[in-house]
Amino acid sequence: MTTLQIPYTKIEIKGSQVFMLSALIVNAGNYIYNLLLGRILGPEAFADAAILVTFLLILSFMAMTLQLSVAKFTGSFNNKKKDTLLRYSRKWSLLVGSFLGVFIIILAGNLQEWFNTSSAHMFRIFGMGVPIYFLMSVNRGYFQGKQEFIKLSITYQGEMFSRLFLTLAFILILPFQSSELVSLGILISLLPGMLPYKKIRANLLPDINSKELSHLKKFMMVTAFYELSQVLINNGDILLVKHFFDAHSAGLYSSMALIGRAVYFVAWMFVMLLLPEVVKRQKEGKNTQKVFGKYLGMISILVVSVVLINVLFPRLIIEILFGSAYMEVAGILWKYALASSLFALANVFVYYFLSLDKYLPVIISAIFGVLQLTVIAVEHSSLEAVVEAQIFVMGVLLILQTGYFLYKNNPFPIKQSYSHFDHH
Structure with a gap:
């Protein structure tokens, strides 16, 4: 488990403690994000923005399947198999994420009608970010499984702060519907959330045997x-x-x-x-x-x-x-x-x-x-x-x-x- 030393002191903070502090900041930032949207937009327009935030939460729960699976098996595999698992998970996250993203884009008009929103483009913009979110979650699962909580914290901080500031800037500056700007802010914020990105250097990696793969699939x-x-x-x-x-x-x-x-x-x-x-x-x-x-x-x-x-x-x-x-x-x-x-x-x-x-x-x-x-x-x-x-x-x-x-x-x-x- 990684530790963080406070500069100019001998005090070291455990990675888990850093993550707890980081999670508090992220939750506070997400709250401020939603509160500011509520105050700026008013109840009617905020209802549309809240649907996008809800879609993001739904996406986070779906992607949590990948994150928890990678975290669990990263914690039990040896070092080289951790990289094998990461490569395997990234491939499937992109496939599943792309399929789901295209599905949302195709059904954007139907989603607008069902949820009584002012725009269908908000769903199309959102759909483009789904593969990125799934890939980001695999990256987070790797850090969680290795208990590298400082790196895990950085990914959450990057996503939250960029979404907060970009979305507010878009709403205050750009002349488009607020729901579309909220969706655009969500999409762009996923890119900083990918950092730090775990690179796989080894070309020859051990295979995951059939028993391990069966266990992994069952858990997923x-x-x-x-x-x-x-x-x-x-x-x-x-x-x-x-x-x-x-x-x-x-x-x-x-x-x-x-x-x-x-x-x-x-x-x-x-x-x-x-x-x-x-x-x-x-x-x-x-x-x-x-x-x-x-x-x-x-x-x-x-x-x-x-x-x-x-x-x-x-x-x-x-x-x-x-x-x-x-x-x-x-x-x-x-x-x-x-x-x-x-x-x-x-x-x-x-x-x-x-x-x-x-x-x-x-x-x-x-x-x-x-x-x-x-x-x-x-x-x-x-x-x-x-x-x-x-x-x-x-x-x-x-x-x-x-x-x-x-x-x-x-x-x-x-x-x-x-x-x-x-x-x-």
Whole structure:
């Protein structure tokens, strides 16, 4: 694990600590980016911008399949096989990314109609960036797996800062629709996110044997399945609200979602550190439950604090972050924060078991992702009804994930009937 020495001192900071600090800065920068868009554009235009941001989040979850797979197997392969894995993953990331990007470009007109946006070009510009994003995620997975957290931090910083400053400059200077400029900012920001770029120097690299390749493919398939559930749970509500409600209501909901989801994205920083540490401990034959308990405890303190703040100061939070134009959702802000908190906690269990090659929690999460969308599609009489549906679904999901953890770690010798879902 790399360290960073503070100039003119003997103080060294661990790479994981640098990454945590970097992730805080990146999350803060992304928040500022969204808040400024909300204030500059107003609820109606912000609804279009929020769709692009949501598409970016969906893309990040899909690309996370590649990143987590590369991270997991980079951590377990020897040095030369790490480069083989990187080359293999880059080839497939470009193929899959190009296919998905072309698919988005072709369907741009349909996407405009479904989401009631002002432009179809915003989707076409976005589609051009998909292959780059997938390639960038493979690069990040390599650094994550090797626990080179300083280099990993640089890739996130480059993407965030360039998107923040370029998008604002475009909106203030260029005479085009704001949604198209937001999409252009997202596209260009992916290029700095590719740096530092890991070069593969060796010409003759060892092959990945059939057993390793089979394990890799299985892990990728399960991870992709899980990331799909993440897409459904984390972003499906915004997409459905944009479809079922008018632009003003969709903009209000998007602002509330941005505030309420702060807890999830902060919790994500801990999860990023959890996965490689669990894989490493498992490989060394060490206990993994203690490190899981540590991260779960930290995230639990975080989510309770966030929900409490949203209960006590909802109007103040909205006034500071978005302004009085968004005050209509102040009364249900804490409910959205609660729904996000329940999901964040359930997510910790899933990533823990995923790193141990136990896949039943992934299936459970995917089922509840579909269930959440179904409930919202049936009951969307108001924004509050949409939020309350999520609280119910995520609450049950957390209970099931906790129950599965207790079952797998039961000190009593009960036969475990779920073993056929798990790879040992």
